[in-house]
Amino acid sequence: MASAADPLVDTLRTLATTTDDPDICAAHGQDWTRRFAGPVRAVVRPKSTAEVAGVLAACNAAAAPVVPQGGNTGLVGGSVPGPHDSPVVIISTVGLADLGVVDELGRSVTAGAGVTIADLHAHAESAGLVYGVDLASRESATVGGTVATNAGGIRVCAYGMTRAQVMGVECVLADGTVASRLVGLPKDNTGYDIAALMTGSEGTLGIITAVRLRLHAPPPDTMVMLAGVDDLAAAMALVRRSVPSGAVLMGAEVVDDASLTLNCEHGGLPRPLAKAWPYLVLIEASELDPPDDVDAVAGEDAADKRRLWRYREDSSESASSQGVVHKLDISVPLANLDALADGVRALMPAQAHVSIFGHLVDGNLHVEIAGLDPDDESIDEGVLELTTRLGGAVSAEHGVGRAKAAWLGLSRSPADVAVMRRIKAALDPIGVLNPGAVLPPPPAR
Ligand SMILES: Cc1cc2nc3c(=O)[nH]c(=O)nc-3n(C[C@H](O)[C@H](O)[C@H](O)COP(=O)(O)OP(=O)(O)OC[C@H]3O[C@@H](n4cnc5c(N)ncnc54)[C@H](O)[C@@H]3O)c2cc1C
16 A cells, blocks of 8 residues: 655656555565665666666755665665664666677676676676676676675685776766766776775765676686685685696685585585585685595586585575574684684674684685574674774675674774765765765764
8 A cells, every 4th residue: 555645756756667665665675684674765766877867866855865776685784774764765776777788809898787797697608708796696686786885706816806897887976966987998097986986885975877897708617626624724725735826716715514504404405525524615716636635525517516606605595594694794814714713603692603604715704693683783793893803894895884884983994984974975965875874973073
């Protein structure tokens, strides 16, 4: 049933496909983790940049808060309002799904913000090239969302993060101004880099409507190995000892035994090795030459490689099968990785069930904690403070969102945060774009 008349929603209906159906609003108002949710006034699905501009200008004129949303696979509460926020307009980008012709020589393509990462991969591959970012949420995560979060994923060791793929963006600012530079010049030193500013801005500075993305030559044929190790230092040593110099490392991931057990139980998978090890390391490379004494299984054909990857890629989903989970994504210098994992386990109260997995050579662990009150943030704080003491970042690849805004100051200096506030005030003076995400409330005067 539609809610009582809302003049802004009536205006939005004239500008783009808009609904205030309570079920649709509620579905868009809750994130993938089910830990974050808030009230939604309307969901708008523009089909063009001009529609986004009209909708944003109308919301800005009405001082109505807006949350941009792509695939809603974000894990830090950035794609939905907070529980105590006033109702927001969600601008869903899924209708911006155009894919341009691949420039095979220049190795780039323009993609609409709503194109999924899976569709982008298929499109690049049909032209004999590959897109460098891949992640387990590929079927739903969008180009716009991955640029807005500067997503990492499983190929960072080969191609870098999303930032390294972005050659230009088209975006709409809060007042409806459209800034567009999608020409994809490999050399272009003409002033401030708006694409770089939008990358990682998590919907707080503008809505990205299209992106010019770098593509890559296909990688060589690869092998995948899953091996048991005692700790993360041994996992890194095994990467060094198994990948001959000159070979191309395409992925180096890790799962602890708690995560592996959840994956096997949730996905009905057999345990991959006869012995249970504290960690399994997954290595994908163009050549693998493991030492003789290693306990490992390997796969070379596509089906085998996919089967082995499931022991790592199912981890987030199988952790969430335990209920609402505290999901923390952190990074530290490689030398401190074991101290981080061991320190996290030492912090856990008796009722917590922690599983740890992540992107090994990026120094990036995902810590998933089940069995705790979703609203109790004390464990989050403990893990993030430990990460900071070990020289790390409180967000490695998922962003800050609403989940970590209060702890931004653990990783960034007061001067950095002040610069961020000035940029935000310049581009979104009324503060309609994703309020409450990334930046904590300003200190009281
Ligand atoms: C199973 C699973 C595995 C995952 N694995 C990884 C991983 O390996 N690496 C990784 O980095 N992340 C991972 N993620 C997290 C998530 O997929 C990424 O953060 C992804 O980039 C979010 O894309 P999305 O389209 O779903 O964006 P959403 O979740 O919809 O939004 C994310 C943020 O971007 C903003 N936003 C979305 N679209 C736009 C736009 N067009 N313009 C401006 N702002 C916008 C939103 O406001 C929000 O702040 C995983 C998630 C799941 C569920």
